[in-house]
Amino acid sequence: MKILIIEDETGLRESIEAYFTGGDSVCETAGDFTSALAKVSVYRYDCIILDLTLPHGNGLDIIKHLKNNQHNDGVLIVSAKNSLDDRLTGLDLGADDYLTKPFHLSELKSRVTAIVRRRSFNGNSLLKFNELSIDLDAKTVAVNGNFVKFTRKEYSLLLYFIANKGKVVSKNAIAEHLWGDSIDIADNFDFIYSHIKNIRKKLVEAGAHDYIQAAYGMGYKFTEA
């Protein structure tokens, strides 16, 4: 997939670029409003990661530009402004999703993947990955055609892993993805371990490859093979 990263903060832009580049993804970047506008005027992207506060302009105007020219690029707004107004305006203008800073790169990747998937499937909601097939509408998982019963959280976690395949996903990122801000209650991450253990067990028992590997005690990695 082809991604455009519009973000004025160099450090963040580079991290996102590094995380997204590789596999089947190509990344382009823009650090200010003018260069961003120039890029979206000429090229088409599967998803644009858009920071709203930009030098020389407002990110919302980029979305307006896209809509005015009937460009159907996916847009994920990334902003430090967690204001409801911006969120609503952005989504009203046609942005696909909204993520507030700070975020984990894995969360960003999972959101972007979801947007691209929604846009490219054209009504076909079946996601296939080797022997796994996931129905994104019915939220069901099947291994070699046999359904495996997943809880809501396990299903969400599996999608999260597939979106971040080949990457080490930190336990913190997983915890925040599943439980949001209330995660600080937990004395430890033991229940993440039990979730992962359940997913692995269910997949392996259904005849799938054991894709999820623990990584240095800091997180987990969904490996391709």
Add this chain to the structure above:
Amino acid sequence: MKLLNKYNRINIAATIGIMLVTGIIYYYAISHILTKRIDKDLVLEENEVFNYVSLNHKLPDVYESNHQQITFLPLGKHVIKRRFLDTVYKEVDEDDMEAGRALISSVKVGGQSYRILVAQSKVETEYLIKIIFQITICVIFVLLVLLTVLNRVILKSIWQPFYKVLAQLKDFSLADKAIVNSTPSGIDEFKELDQAVITMAGRVKTDYQNLKAFTENASHELLTPISVINSKLDTLLQTDEFTDRQSKLLNDIYGTVARLTRLNKSMLLLAKIENGLIGGDEQVDVKAILEECLYQQEEIIHSKNITLETTLGEMQVSASRLLMEVLLNNLISNAIRHNYSGGEITITLQPRQLTISNTGKNTFDIEQVLKRFHKSNESEGTGLGLTICKKICDNYGFALQYNFANEKHLFSISF
């Protein structure tokens, strides 16, 4: 003591004092004047005696009159001094004694000296003085009553602007958007007071607004660097193999950054609620939010072996969905956090009332807890959770109450 009472008290005391003093002076003055008049009468009588003696060379006949008596006494060799004196006067046909005034003088009739005693009753004078005194007392009384009433009326109307300013000051609230209104007055002092109050209120509000804006901006500005740290950590994680020691360090950094993020988000949220920046009221299904919260946290509840008991009725409330989620999430998180392993949580949702109770060891002072950054020693939280809950409740006029009984913390919200 009220100003009016204090003023009246001083006023009445001063009036009575002055009236008393003037009364005494008045009494003596009138008394003196009237005595002088009697003395004149006495002298007149004396002169008549002298005239009679010089014409007829004998003493006049002593006659009795109602208010004057004259007596002659032969004197021996000694001479008497002419003088006036206060005496007792006895009416001829009456028995009672009256106050009187007398003149003692002497006259020579054919080589023989006589003492003349002219006496006159002072009854009339005393009577007059009494009347005057009574009138004076009446006047004092009427004056006092009049003054008191007048003072009351005048003070009430004159001090009206003062009381208005005072009422505004009492209602003054920093967080309130309402400004202090000008109170028009024709009195310079009150105009000045009004101006001073308006200026002060304006300055205090501006300062407070600036402070709040600063908190919000500071929290906001921090978000970007935190994002960068977070993304760099995520990137670092992809680089290479890590030793156990490095993993441990990285985990600690992750945890700390997560905590910093939570703290920052809480501060930002608090600033936003205080600045009234979160609108978007809608009909919110409280039961659904509670169920979602509990679903989100079921593993955590489970991992602490906490028994959860819920009785959830239907309830809708008009509020911001985001804030209701934060409110309920915080309360449930607290019930889990300040619980012990194997404890209980009971949640009851009735129409207009939500109670969340949990087992816990120590009670705490709710006033202290509602202060920012207050937290118990073992708490891992930001110390802002309950402050945020309180703010949200205040925002919508919900009543947040806390009780501790039978080793159970009980929070209740009346919608």
